[in-house]
Amino acid sequence: MGRSYFVDEAVEEYLSGLQAAPGSCVTGLLAGQSSPQRDFVVLAVQTPHMESEGQPKASKGVSPLDDIDVEWVTEHAKQVSRMLPGGLCILGLFLVTPPELSKDAQNALKRLIFAMDKYIIKGRLWELSEEDVTDRVTLHICFKTKKLVCKTFDVKDPKSSAKPADWKYQTGISSSWPMLACSVEVDLQIPVTGSSSDNTDKCMKDGLRRWAKPIEAAYCLINGRQALDDSELISGQVKTLSFLCHVDSTEQSELDERSSALVQVCSGSMRVRGVVHCRAYIHNNKPKARHAAQAIKRDIINTVCSRVEMFLEDLLINEGSQKGAVVHHVLHVLLKGMVHPKMTILSSVTHSHVVAHVFVFLLYAVHKRRYFEEY
Amino acid sequence: MQCDFIFRLKGILEFACQLDNSNGAQSQSTISKSFQDLRSKVSSKNIVFTVCNSPVLIWPNAGFQSSVESLTEASACGDILQCIESDDGGRKKSSKKKDKKKSGPTVVNMKLLFEVTEPAGDEAPSLIRVSTQQHCVKMPLPLDCTLSVTTDESLATVCTGLVEALNKQLADMEEVVLRYRKGSSFLVPQPFHFQLPKPAGLITVIYPAGVPDSQLQAVREDLHRKFKLPCDRPYLRRANAFHFPDAAYKDGYLRNPHIHLNPPNIEDAKLYLVQGVYSYHHYMQDHVDDNGWGCAYRSLQTIFSWFQQQGYVETAVPTHTQIQQALVDVGDKEPRFVSSRQWIGSIEVQAVLNQLLGVTSKIMFVSQGSELATKGRELANHFQTEGTPVMIGGGILAHTILGVVWSENTGQIRFLILDPHYTGGEDLQTITDKGWCGWKGPEFWDQNAYYNLCLPQRPKTI
Numbered sequence: 001m002g003r004s005y006f007v008d009e010a011v012e013e014y015l016s017g018l019q020a021a022p023g024s025c026v027t028g029l030l031a032g033q034s035s036p037q038r039d040f041v042v043l044a045v046q047t048p049h050m051e052s053e054g055q056p057k058a059s060k061g062v063s064p065l066d067d068i069d070v071e072w073v074t075e076h077a078k079q080v081s082r083m084l085p086g087g088l089c090i091l092g093l094f095l096v097t098p099p100e101l102s103k104d105a106q107n108a109l110k111r112l113i114f115a116m117d118k119y120i121i122k123g124r125l126w127e128l129s130e131e132d133v134t135d136r137v138t139l140h141i142c143f144k145t146k147k148l149v150c151k152t153f154d155v156k157d158p159k160s161s162a163k164p165a166d167w168k169y170q171t172g173i174s175s176s177w178p179m180l181a182c183s184v185e186v187d188l189q190i191p192v193t194g195s196s197s198d199n200t201d202k203c204m205k206d207g208l209r210r211w212a213k214p215i216e217a218a219y220c221l222i223n224g225r226q227a228l229d230d231s232e233l234i235s236g237q238v239k240t241l242s243f244l245c246h247v248d249s250t251e252q253s254e255l256d257e258r259s260s261a262l263v264q265v266c267s268g269s270m271r272v273r274g275v276v277h278c279r280a281y282i283h284n285n286k287p288k289a290r291h292a293a294q295a296i297k298r299d300i301i302n303t304v305c306s307r308v309e310m311f312l313e314d315l316l317i318n319e320g321s322q323k324g325a326v327v328h329h330v331l332h333v334l335l336k337g338m339v340h341p342k343m344t345i346l347s348s349v350t351h352s353h354v355v356a357h358v359f360v361f362l363l364y365a366v367h368k369r370r371y372f373e374e375y
Numbered sequence: 376m377q378c379d380f381i382f383r384l385k386g387i388l389e390f391a392c393q394l395d396n397s398n399g400a401q402s403q404s405t406i407s408k409s410f411q412d413l414r415s416k417v418s419s420k421n422i423v424f425t426v427c428n429s430p431v432l433i434w435p436n437a438g439f440q441s442s443v444e445s446l447t448e449a450s451a452c453g454d455i456l457q458c459i460e461s462d463d464g465g466r467k468k469s470s471k472k473k474d475k476k477k478s479g480p481t482v483v484n485m486k487l488l489f490e491v492t493e494p495a496g497d498e499a500p501s502l503i504r505v506s507t508q509q510h511c512v513k514m515p516l517p518l519d520c521t522l523s524v525t526t527d528e529s530l531a532t533v534c535t536g537l538v539e540a541l542n543k544q545l546a547d548m549e550e551v552v553l554r555y556r557k558g559s560s561f562l563v564p565q566p567f568h569f570q571l572p573k574p575a576g577l578i579t580v581i582y583p584a585g586v587p588d589s590q591l592q593a594v595r596e597d598l599h600r601k602f603k604l605p606c607d608r609p610y611l612r613r614a615n616a617f618h619f620p621d622a623a624y625k626d627g628y629l630r631n632p633h634i635h636l637n638p639p640n641i642e643d644a645k646l647y648l649v650q651g652v653y654s655y656h657h658y659m660q661d662h663v664d665d666n667g668w669g670c671a672y673r674s675l676q677t678i679f680s681w682f683q684q685q686g687y688v689e690t691a692v693p694t695h696t697q698i699q700q701a702l703v704d705v706g707d708k709e710p711r712f713v714s715s716r717q718w719i720g721s722i723e724v725q726a727v728l729n730q731l732l733g734v735t736s737k738i739m740f741v742s743q744g745s746e747l748a749t750k751g752r753e754l755a756n757h758f759q760t761e762g763t764p765v766m767i768g769g770g771i772l773a774h775t776i777l778g779v780v781w782s783e784n785t786g787q788i789r790f791l792i793l794d795p796h797y798t799g800g801e802d803l804q805t806i807t808d809k810g811w812c813g814w815k816g817p818e819f820w821d822q823n824a825y826y827n828l829c830l831p832q833r834p835k836t837i
Contacts, residue, residue, distance in 0.1 A: 182492045183492060183494050183497075184491050184492055184494065185491065185493075185494030185495065185496070186500060189391055189393075189511075191393075191509075191511035192504075215491070218491070219425070219432075219488065221432075221442075224442055225430075225442070226430060241492065242490055242492040242493070243490065243491050243492045244423050244425070244432070244488040244489065244490050244491070245488060245489055245491050258514075258515060258563055258584075259562060259563055259584035259585040260514075260560060260561060260562050260563060260584065260585065261390070261512050261513060261514035261560075261561035261562075261563070262512070262513045262514065263510055263511070263512050263513075263559045263560070263561070264510070264511045265508065265509075265510055265511075266393075266508070266509050266510070266511045267506065267508055268504060268505050268506040268507060268508075268509070269393060269504075269505050269509065269511060270502060270503070270504050270505075271502070271503045271504075271505075272500060272501075272502050273498075273500065273501065273503075274498050274499050274500030274501055275494045275496060275497050275498060275499070275500070276500055304500070307500050308502070311502040315502075315504070
């Protein structure tokens, strides 16, 4: 029995409005939320053209399918997934081809979907639970006939084969999805051993992993009550959300063995501090309180992680341009050319409730200021 | 005044600091600053107490918010019990005798949590990189505070008391960390609770992890002085730590099965019992089949366990082989004795206690079992002054005597016997119901056999 994808009508509009040069292909992402029984797709966004300088790349292979830049598609997917609010993730890919390429499209989609999932989950700090759906959807659209072929692959099984899936359009899929929001103060001190950037990365990952554990295990209170069980989360009733954590992630067994402090000689340390604002949406098909709690916890962890990743990328770019032992960086990353030109499209295909809050960071190298823009 | 409740709050805080160099006054102030930050943290409005196995959440520093409407500041702390879901999946095994015993205070276990979603500020995230060489020190502080109260004490008082206890414990931990620090080597400060005679009650002492009791003598002397404790017996060794009634013993041995028995009702007689805690050792334990020959070894193990749990020694209870080896080492037996199934008697028990523990024992001899009935005074004195379990061997059997009920006037006597010949599992009900631990009269002894008793003497030490 295949999966059922309930897709917002706005996505249908978007997909039918896609333009492609004759004989060429268009790839893009599908985003939304999965639940054990069914999946909801609320957003589609085309892979932007890479701004290439100089000569256009020569065709690699026999067909335009071979020209699909897998790295670019997956990079786009990663950047978009960073910006999605909690509860939403990249559910799959679409591929629009001219009729003569349709029969090879499935193979191309399979390659892309596995590559994309592998890239997105790299560096993720929380583990999938048993209830998480690992099927990803591939949608093939024939440019001429507009015929849709929808299949799923289980990305945790590299040998999995395509399974058929239903693709149904509906209006206002996300219009009544409850939203949870909270602000979390972060203050992490992470020692850095060694001096290469690989070392820095590893130290940050380890430090973040330690920080994330109590967040994952935290008590989540929705309206003052613990969101532990399968009680339903009723839309409109969420008034307050709070997280209570055990302060330290040290396990009892580790504690029993530890008789002295862990001392590391470091070449320096990194401190991440500030307040992150997180939000998560949960579908309205009998959502359970603990899934909502899980969605926002993951968003907290993802948000902090991706900020740190961007900080580190920024540091690498600016390495050597600052003098002195203490270097203060505030984050700016330009996503121009990746997503920026598409932001207007994003906001028009998605229902205003859902992806209305997407953060964009603009680079102002000279002024070192940071902007948030909400579309 | 009887205390009805012990509130026990546990949590782990991470101590972290960066030292530019390992020594000097600058390090000390850096360390103290980190502790000061932790004290601020537990005084902040973001701390939350949760009562284990219940939905109760209390914000003690935020105007006493509670997650359960019926529990307010003014509620009696006993009301908390109604909110706790007890997890007794199994039936409570108790013989009718057990119900008559007075039970101790109820322990309410709590955990320390932090609310991370009430940020004090609103600054956007930033990353600060420091590129100087440093020693980064991280250490988990295992906080464990207790508060003993009566049932009508208000929750507000309990919570204020616990917050104070947290602050005090952090201050005590800071002192221990600074005192035992060597350069950039820090020892984890570990809390131990001790039940002292009134008025002190339940106190908490912080000891540095890894420093053995033998090196903490001076610390104990100070505390004995402070709490006016006798200086001839240990109260504050790690082994003397208070055993919370709801905690299981990890090793699986039964402790003090005799407390579940009612002493016989003899007119005009007084009760003289072993003092402190011992484990019940008997046939077939530890996968050793010593059925038929090991009874004296087991009695010796019971006695050894007493010395271990009263804090006189940190070594584990010896195996049969180790006992035999000790006898070879003192020249009492030939080397082939080791791994044999030969019996031992009171004299050997005395020798082993001396060899492995440095404990001396008195030997009491009776030429006939019937004479034991006349030894009431000696045994009563022994339990009063030394309070150690007594090994008795005679005929072909060895037993452990844990106490007597004896009347000075009529001479009537009963013996509390712990029988090492039991071959079953650690089932308290069977052991007490079937008399494997039980009160026996003088007819219990073989009236014609001669007996030797080994009465271990307490070392005078703290």
